[in-house]
Amino acid sequence: MLVALLPGDGIGPEVIAEAVRVLDTLEIGGLVFEEAPVGGAAFKAVGHPLPEATLDLAKRADAILFGAVGDPDCDALERHLRPEQAILGLRAELGLYANLRPAATIPALADASALRADIAGNIDLMIVRELNGDVYFGEKGMRATDAGLRQGYDIMSYDEGEVRRIAKTGFETARARRGRLCSVDKANVLETSQLWRDVVTEISADYPDIELSHLYVDNAAMQLVKDPGQFDTIVTGNLFGDILSDLASMCTGSIGMLPSASLDEGGKGLYEPIHGSAPDIAGQGIANPLATILSAAMMLRYSLGLGDAAARIEKAVEVALAAGLRTADLGGKATTREAGDAVIAAL
Incomplete structure (x- = not known):
């Protein structure tokens, strides 16, 4: 099972890294990751937000785990070269017509709303x-x-x-x-x-x-x-x-908690947090990775047929939050890495 990792811009690489750590902890046999640039990072590297090599990887993969795109340095570019065109291009090229966005309050976060x-x-x-x-x-x-x-x-x-x-x-x-x-x-x-x-x-x-x-x-x-x-x-x-x-x-309670799935007619999907690239906090190690971790759980359930593993991740997130895990967006001080550690410990 090949998973394409497309970290993208801003906090994308930071939150994708934690989701991969969580997936590695599950020790799922046959799960392979391959990474490629996308968005502003891809434009700066090769001059286009969705390079052919990245699109080829996305087409070959069984599922795609996506970080975020959006870079203020690219705001003055022609529209077809802006980072956001990468996600629109992926949706169109892969036929990802259905976006599933669950929203459910985790009991421990009811007071965060x-x-x-x-x-x-x-x-x-x-x-x-x-x-x-x-x-x-x-x-x-x-x-x-x-x-x-x-x-x-x-x-x-x-x-x-x-x-x-x-x-x-x-x-x-x-x-x-x-x-x-x-x-x-x-x-x-x-x-x-x-x-x-x-x-x-x-x-x-x-x-x-x-x-x-x-x-x-x-x-x-x-x-x-x-x-x-x-x-x-x-x-x-x-x-x-x-x-x-x-x-x-x-x-x-927080946009940093919501995952999403974008699916084609056959069940292949692109999975991403809905929070965007958040360039104002990129590189500070304070981004909330839980939406990306929960997106990885959706990936296991909808595209890879691993519902039990998905449920384990979702339960681990609930346990970590019930034990007091709070990143900055939730009113706490936990770092991105510490949030990943808490979920892994719960697993």
Whole structure:
């Protein structure tokens, strides 16, 4: 089983290193790692954020463990050379259309949320975000208006096949959880969302055991803060999913705790923390590696068929936190290395 390690920028290399230490501790036979540059680090090394050699490794691998991309030194580059284009390129080239972002409050961290502990303690949801469409991949550019003003444009679009595919993933995910699916859109304003709602409703006929509801995205955001415990599984588009999943992460206490999986139709996936490259703390040894460690657990479960090993990692993270582990984002002083040590000790 080949795992591609793509540490990337900022704190990416630091948190990936701890996840690899945890995986090594499990002593999984046949697990092999191969590393390659990506993002700003790749641009500085070879002049492109997603080099051919890196893409080749990603295609050959059984799964990909990804750190983060984003480097202020690259902000002035042409858009196609910026670090963030690497992750968009990987999603497109590998057909990674379904992003799974779980958000669940670990009991020991209920008081870390900005929400009241009795509200935050009820959070246990999964956001299923479509990854290959929407404004992120639509036609975009700069142009001049008739009045000579600069105008930027990004076209949002989905075809019914793209919606049908992610809707099925949403229903299947809900079926494996508690049987409730909330589809989030903006159908009162956007034609793209009206198509989304129509297709999701059509697909629901194939899943009579799943309770389907619909929310406009602004209401969904309010409900995530007001009563996040009402949600089981949420399915939504690329833009709305990006925003809502970050909101959900902060409801649980810290963006440094949330893992994610981006899957193709065959189960191959790219696994990454949702927190980004955090260049302001890179190299200081204070980043929280737990989201990356939990992403590694998702990798074991969804792509490598090692559910028991995944559960061991997840339990070890809970045990470490219950014993008092707190990195800076959680109000503590533990270093990145010490956080990894605590999880390994719990294992």
